[in-house]
Amino acid sequence: MIKIFRLFLGCIVVISFFLPAVSPAKSSDSPVADVSRNKIIGFMISKQLPVMHFSDKVMNDELAFAAFDLYLKQLDYQKRFLLQSDVDKLSVLAPAIDNNLVKGDITLPDVGYEVLATRIVEVEKIATELLAAGFDYNRDESYETDPEKLQYATSLTDLSERWRKILKAQIISRYLDLKEDQVQTGEGKDKGPQKSDKELWAEAEEKITQRNRNFFNRMHQETRQDHYDRFFNAIARAFDPHTNYMPPANKEDFDIHMRGSLEGIGALLREEDGYIKVVNIIPGSASARQGRLEAEDIILEVGQGEKDPVEITDMRLRDAVRLIRGPKGTEVRLTVKKLDGNKEFISILRDVVQIEETFVKSTLIESPTGTKIGYVMIPSFYRDFEKTRDGSSDARNSTDDTRIAIEELKKQGIKGLILDLRNNGGGSLMDAVDTTGLFIKEGPVVLVKNSYGNKRVLSDEDSSIAWDGPLLVLVNQFSASASEILAAALQDYGRAVIVGGAHTHGKGTVQTLINMNENIPTLHLKKYDDLGALKVTIQKFYRVNGGSTQYKGVEPDIVLPSLFQHLESGEQYLDYSLPWDQVEPVSYARYGSTPVDLAMLEAKSRKRVQQDEGLQVIADEADKASERVKKTTISLKLSDMKEKRLEAKVARDKIGAHYLKYREEQDLEHGDSSDVQPDNGKDKDKWKEEIKEDPYINESLHILDDM
Numbered sequence: 001m002i003k004i005f006r007l008f009l010g011c012i013v014v015i016s017f018f019l020p021a022v023s024p025a026k027s028s029d030s031p032v033a034d035v036s037r038n039k040i041i042g043f044m045i046s047k048q049l050p051v052m053h054f055s056d057k058v059m060n061d062e063l064a065f066a067a068f069d070l071y072l073k074q075l076d077y078q079k080r081f082l083l084q085s086d087v088d089k090l091s092v093l094a095p096a097i098d099n100n101l102v103k104g105d106i107t108l109p110d111v112g113y114e115v116l117a118t119r120i121v122e123v124e125k126i127a128t129e130l131l132a133a134g135f136d137y138n139r140d141e142s143y144e145t146d147p148e149k150l151q152y153a154t155s156l157t158d159l160s161e162r163w164r165k166i167l168k169a170q171i172i173s174r175y176l177d178l179k180e181d182q183v184q185t186g187e188g189k190d191k192g193p194q195k196s197d198k199e200l201w202a203e204a205e206e207k208i209t210q211r212n213r214n215f216f217n218r219m220h221q222e223t224r225q226d227h228y229d230r231f232f233n234a235i236a237r238a239f240d241p242h243t244n245y246m247p248p249a250n251k252e253d254f255d256i257h258m259r260g261s262l263e264g265i266g267a268l269l270r271e272e273d274g275y276i277k278v279v280n281i282i283p284g285s286a287s288a289r290q291g292r293l294e295a296e297d298i299i300l301e302v303g304q305g306e307k308d309p310v311e312i313t314d315m316r317l318r319d320a321v322r323l324i325r326g327p328k329g330t331e332v333r334l335t336v337k338k339l340d341g342n343k344e345f346i347s348i349l350r351d352v353v354q355i356e357e358t359f360v361k362s363t364l365i366e367s368p369t370g371t372k373i374g375y376v377m378i379p380s381f382y383r384d385f386e387k388t389r390d391g392s393s394d395a396r397n398s399t400d401d402t403r404i405a406i407e408e409l410k411k412q413g414i415k416g417l418i419l420d421l422r423n424n425g426g427g428s429l430m431d432a433v434d435t436t437g438l439f440i441k442e443g444p445v446v447l448v449k450n451s452y453g454n455k456r457v458l459s460d461e462d463s464s465i466a467w468d469g470p471l472l473v474l475v476n477q478f479s480a481s482a483s484e485i486l487a488a489a490l491q492d493y494g495r496a497v498i499v500g501g502a503h504t505h506g507k508g509t510v511q512t513l514i515n516m517n518e519n520i521p522t523l524h525l526k527k528y529d530d531l532g533a534l535k536v537t538i539q540k541f542y543r544v545n546g547g548s549t550q551y552k553g554v555e556p557d558i559v560l561p562s563l564f565q566h567l568e569s570g571e572q573y574l575d576y577s578l579p580w581d582q583v584e585p586v587s588y589a590r591y592g593s594t595p596v597d598l599a600m601l602e603a604k605s606r607k608r609v610q611q612d613e614g615l616q617v618i619a620d621e622a623d624k625a626s627e628r629v630k631k632t633t634i635s636l637k638l639s640d641m642k643e644k645r646l647e648a649k650v651a652r653d654k655i656g657a658h659y660l661k662y663r664e665e666q667d668l669e670h671g672d673s674s675d676v677q678p679d680n681g682k683d684k685d686k687w688k689e690e691i692k693e694d695p696y697i698n699e700s701l702h703i704l705d706d707m
Helices: 033-050 061-077 082-093 094-103 106-132 154-186 197-220 225-239 251-259 288-289 317-324 385-389 398-411 429-436 482-492 598-611 615-629 638-669 682-693 696-707
Strands: 140-144 244-246 267-272 275-281 298-304 329-339 344-347 361-366 371-375 416-421 443-449 454-461 470-475 497-500 508-514 533-542 633-635
Touching: 033 094, 033 508, 033 533, 061 082, 061 094, 061 225, 082 106, 094 106, 106 154, 106 197, 106 225, 140 154, 154 197, 154 638, 225 244, 225 533, 251 385, 288 344, 298 317, 361 398, 361 429, 361 682, 361 696, 371 398, 371 443, 371 470, 371 638, 371 696, 398 429, 416 696, 429 443, 429 482, 443 482, 470 482, 497 633, 497 696, 598 615, 598 696, 615 696, 633 638
Parallel strands: 371 416, 416 470, 470 497
Antiparallel strands: 140 633, 244 533, 267 275, 275 298, 298 329, 329 344, 361 371, 443 454, 443 533, 508 533
C-alpha cells in the first residue's frame, strides 16, 4: 500500500525542526548491523525505485557510479580523512552496486565503515600531536577551503599537513572571536578585567583542543547502520535530489510531528556533503523575526548558553537538530558560513512559530507619484485540509486570505498591486491554482505528468476576478514549486510582470511516500525492525505554454540586482536533478487586448537601477561577493585573516547603513518620524516599516507607475 503525502511542494525536501528527524533502526545501537534487514531494504530499493520514479532511470552501471559519487561525498566530502588509496579501494566496488543490491550482497557500506574508522583513529592521533606542538601564527601560508578543488591526500604525511593548516585556521579564528568579544564587553565604564594577548591565545588553543576532542568522540559514535542508511540514501538520490531513503524516526521526533509544533529556531535544514545547510526559514519563527539567518547558510558551530560552541560539520542531521532545538526563551548561538564565504555569529532566542506570521499579509503603499498601491505577501501556500474536510468555518487557506486582503485594499482605492512571493517555498498545489484564478477569468493553470506519461490539467474554473488592474509579482531564488506555478501562469497569460533575480528555484516535481514495511515481498516472512520509507519523485509540473518549471525555474521579465546572484542556488545546481523539458502547450487565452510593453518597462527600470543608490549598493556588493566566492584559497596569516573579517563587516555595515538612510528619507518625505519599538505593542506591524527600507519594493512601485 502506498501512502500519498499531500504534496512535497517545498523548495527542497528537508528534515526540519517541524518534521520528524531521521534516526537509524534499533539495530544501529549495536556494533553489528542487521544483515538480513539491510539486504531486504537494498532489494526493495532496487526494485521499487525504477518502477515508481518519474524518470526512465534503471538500476545500471550509470546509476551505480552516480550513487557511488554521492556515497563518497557523504563519507568524506571535505577530504579530511580518506587517502587516495582508500578511494581507489572503494572505487573498485562501484560498478557492482546495482547488481549487488538485487543479489542482497551489499559490501560498500561495510568496507567504507572499516576504512573510515581506521582513518579516524589515525587522524585523531595526528590532530592531538599537532595541537600539542603549537603553531606559527605569523607564518605566511594559505589553505584551500573548497573541497572540490582539493585532491585526496596521498599519504598520512600529506594528511598531517592538511590538518595542521585546518587547526591553525580554527585557532586564529577563535582568537579573533575572543578578541572581538573582549572589545565588546569591555566598552563602557563597567568594563571587566582585560586578558592579555598571551592569555587569549592560550584560551583559543584550549577551546579548539576541546572542540576537536568532542568532534572525534562523535566520529567514533558513528555506527555501521548509519553507513548503511547513508548508502541507501545515496542510491535514492542518484535518481534525483528529492528522492530519499528515510530511516525510521524515533518516538520523540514522531511525537513532535504529531503535535505540529516545536520550540526552536524555525529553520528547515538538510545534510549536504558533510555540512548542515539552511534550506528555508519558517515564516513567523524565531529565525524569521531575528532576520540574520538565511537560506543557503551553512551552520558550522552551535553554542548553548555559556558552554563552548560545538562544531557540527560531519555531524548527523538529527544530532545537529538536537543541539539547535531547545525550550522557548533559551538562547542558541550559531556560527554560520554566509553565501559570500564569510563567517557570521548569530544569536537566536528559541520560540514557537507565531502562526499569524505565516498567514497572508497586506498593506497600502504610495508610489513615488502618490498612486495608491496594494501590497500582498504570501509566505507560503497553506491550507488546513483537516478542517476543510470537516466543513469547519475557521478553516484557513492562502487563497481566501489573499482574496480578502485584495478586497480590503480595493476599498482604499488602489490602482496597482504587488504580489510578493519571495522566499515562498511552496505548499498546497490547490491554492497555487486557486490563487492564480484570482487574477484571470478562467482557464488552465498547470499541467501535471506522471511517470507513465499520463497528463492532467489543473484549471481555474471560477470566472470571477479579485483584481483586474496592473499586477506585479516579486520572486527570488528561494521562490519554489507552488510559487513558480503561480508566477509562471501569470507570466504566460500576460497577466503580470514578474520581477526579481535571474531565476526562481526550479523545483517542478511532486513526491510520494512509500512505507517500506507495507511492501515487504511475500516470500520474506521474517519480521524485521522498522525498514523506514522511500520518498519518490512521481510527477512533474509543466506551464500552460508547455515548458517545465523544473530545473530552469521562472525567468523574470525584469531582472534586478541581487546579493544572491553569484550563488549557485537552485535545482540546476543540485546533483542529478531532473532536466528541463517541454510538452505540447495547452489551449489558453492571453489576458487583455493590449499586452504590456515589457521592453519599455525593462528599459526604464534598467535606467533607474543605475541611478538607485540602494540597488547599486546591492549590485556592487554582489560583484564583490562573487569575487570573494571565487577566492577559495585563504591566507592563514593572522594579519590577513583579521583584514578579511574587517572587509566582511564593512560590507554588511554598508548595506545596513544605506537601508537606514533610505528609511529615514522615506519617513521625512511622508511626515512620519515615529519608530516602532519592540515593547510598544506595535512590533507585530514592524514588517510594514521594513517595506520602506526594501529597494525591490521601491523599484516595483516605479514599474507599476510605468504600467
